[in-house]
Amino acid sequence: MKVRIFDTTLRDGEQTPGVSLTPSDKLEIARKLDELGVDVIEAGSAITSKGEREGIKLITKEGLNAEICSFVRALPIDIDAAVECDVDSVHLVVPTSPIHIKYKLRKTEDEVLETALKAVEYAKDHGLIVELSAEDATRSDVNFLIKLFNEGKKVGADRVCVCDTVGILTPQKSQELFKKISENVDLPVSVHCHNDFGMATANTCSAVLGGAVQCHVTINGVGERAGNASLEEVVSALTVLYNYKTNVKMEKLYEVSRLVSRLMKLPVPPNKAIVGDNAFAHEAGIHVDGLIKNTETYEPIKPEMVGNRRRIILGKHSGRKALKYKLDLMGIKVNEDQLNKIYEKIKEFGDLGKYISDADLLAIIREVLGKEIEEKIKLDELTVVSGNKITPIASVKLHYKGEDITLIETAYGVGPVDAAINAVRKAISGVADVKLEEYRVEAIGGGTDALIEVRVKLRKGMDIVEVKKADADIIRASVDAVMEGINLLLS
Ligand SMILES: CC(=O)SCCNC(=O)CCNC(=O)[C@H](O)C(C)(C)COP(=O)(O)OP(=O)(O)OC[C@H]1O[C@@H](n2cnc3c(N)ncnc32)[C@H](O)[C@@H]1OP(=O)(O)O
Numbered sequence: 091m092k093v094r095i096f097d098t099t100l101r102d103g104e105q106t107p108g109v110s111l112t113p114s115d116k117l118e119i120a121r122k123l124d125e126l127g128v129d130v131i132e133a134g135s136a137i138t139s140k141g142e143r144e145g146i147k148l149i150t151k152e153g154l155n156a157e158i159c160s161f162v163r164a165l166p167i168d169i170d171a172a173v174e175c176d177v178d179s180v181h182l183v184v185p186t187s188p189i190h191i192k193y194k195l196r197k198t199e200d201e202v203l204e205t206a207l208k209a210v211e212y213a214k215d216h217g218l219i220v221e222l223s224a225e226d227a228t229r230s231d232v233n234f235l236i237k238l239f240n241e242g243k244k245v246g247a248d249r250v251c252v253c254d255t256v257g258i259l260t261p262q263k264s265q266e267l268f269k270k271i272s273e274n275v276d277l278p279v280s281v282h283c284h285n286d287f288g289m290a291t292a293n294t295c296s297a298v299l300g301g302a303v304q305c306h307v308t309i310n311g312v313g314e315r316a317g318n319a320s321l322e323e324v325v326s327a328l329t330v331l332y333n334y335k336t337n338v339k340m341e342k343l344y345e346v347s348r349l350v351s352r353l354m355k356l357p358v359p360p361n362k363a364i365v366g367d368n369a370f371a372h373e374a375g376i377h378v379d380g381l382i383k384n385t386e387t388y389e390p391i392k393p394e395m396v397g398n399r400r401r402i403i404l405g406k407h408s409g410r411k412a413l414k415y416k417l418d419l420m421g422i423k424v425n426e427d428q429l430n431k432i433y434e435k436i437k438e439f440g441d442l443g444k445y446i447s448d449a450d451l452l453a454i455i456r457e458v459l460g461k462e463i464e465e466k467i468k469l470d471e472l473t474v475v476s477g478n479k480i481t482p483i484a485s486v487k488l489h490y491k492g493e494d495i496t497l498i499e500t501a502y503g504v505g506p507v508d509a510a511i512n513a514v515r516k517a518i519s520g521v522a523d524v525k526l527e528e529y530r531v532e533a534i535g536g537g538t539d540a541l542i543e544v545r546v547k548l549r550k551g552m553d554i555v556e557v558k559k560a561d562a563d564i565i566r567a568s569v570d571a572v573m574e575g576i577n578l579l580l581s
């Protein structure tokens with residue numbers, strides 16, 4: 091059976107405290123969501139602001155395949171704003187719980203019903219698809235919900251939605267509630283779950299078992315408070331664990347996750363299911379040994395299925411097979427004695443509570459093998475100019491393959507570090523397509539002469555490396571880290 095995916099990253103997701111997207115950010119995300127194959131994009135809440143309307147209008151003009159929707163309250167002014175943005179549909183939200191009706195709206199149930207039905211009629215008169223949605227439905231009288239939905243159908247509502255606004259459902263209650271609503275309302279039923287108790291994905295899947303045919307979800311589970319049910323979790327669980335189908339192209343999940351993370355400036359926790367960087371990462375020796383023999387031993391699905399990748403991390407818990415596997419991947423040949431020496435050093439590092447980055451491993455290998463591993467690209471010159479009356483600018487001269495090829499480039503940036511890294515990336519653009527995925531900086535010590543530790547994560551295709559470098563000069567530390575990462579990716 092097929093389940094529709096209603097993505098609310100650009101509406102409920104953008105309600106994440108501190109997050110605000112520009113109209114062009116919204117358009118970029120909407121295009122990716124459309125490529126991903128979601129059925130509905132809730133592009134925002136048109137009444138919110140001029141910029142919000144601008145963003146929604148950019149999306150509706152784009153001619154995407156997905157239905158474009160705006161959140162509206164049961165108010166003509168909200169519906170007018172949605173109509174102005176030329177959306178296909180409205181997510182028309184009506185608070186239904188006693189607490190919302192009494193304290194928030196200061197109305198009676200009858201008054202709420204009357205306002206809601208008038209709003210549905212008004213939206214239908216303006217040619218909109220209407221999803222009539224009950225806010226705080228899971229703390230509402232189920233008979234009132236059924237009455238609202240059935241009356242809503244009479245005046246033209248096309249779908250209904252049950253919102254677990256404060257995330258208090260359990261999987262059992264969810265299945266029962268959605269069964270009751272589906273049996274008593276002859277319209278497609280949507281589920282909208284929040285994650286206050288970490289149950290949003292489970293509750294959403296149970297709602298589908300109960301009869302819901304459309305799931306409201308957000309990329310990375312972003313949203314109010316603890317967030318919404320996450321798209322990647324719901325789609326993967328429904329597909330793999332429950333055997334449902336969706337229109338989502340699952341192999342694009344990681345890519346869309348990272349776009350949303352970058353534009354919302356919300357890092358994806360490493361242990362996030364499906365799209366986290368640790369979702370398919372393994373350090374424990376016993377696990378890696380199993381994986382080498384058959385990946386199914388410790389992976390429920392293949393990482394490529396969701397656009398993620400397998401990572402073998404070396405550390406305190408590693409075994410020799412993991413080390414050998416990693417060295418093979420790096421094209422480094424060692425004898426048994428050298429392997430054991432590198433292995434012991436990794437354990438020593440781990441016991442000191444240290445994280446072993448790819449660059450650390452390379453340093454250990456260099457030490458044990460007693461020889462330099464070839465640096466394909468070397469930094470020769472670096473010049474950076476910055477000040478209060480100049481856009482920061484940097485130029486670099488690099489040597490590629492010894493002295494054979496010289497790469498010289500200049501670039502601007504928002505600051506001197508950005509300019510320097512842009513110059514390096516520009517210079518190597520003809521050699522390799524390397525993307526800077528993450529840049530973090532920490533001062534070790536307190537003064538202006540503190541040691542600066544820079545950590546970068548670089549990607550070339552599906553290969554990712556992490557490097558950390560420390561220097562009193564933040565620009566040197568940054569450029570050295572990026573150069574080392576590029577060399578690792580080219581090795
Ligand atoms: C559970 C959810 O996610 S609900 C969606 C939350 N989304 C948002 O709030 C979108 C962003 N919001 C905004 O930009 C602003 O709140 C606006 C433009 C919508 C409204 O701003 P203001 O007019 O200043 O109102 P304010 O936000 O202070 O209060 C909300 C009003 O809407 C009313 N209201 C709330 N929900 C509904 C509803 N579904 N239908 C009708 N009225 C509603 C409230 O009762 C309150 O009315 P009151 O002023 O008569 O008490």
Ligand SMILES: CC(=O)C(=O)O
Nearest residue numbers: 102183225226253255
């Ligand atoms: C409508 C909505 O976002 C909610 O009730 O959570």
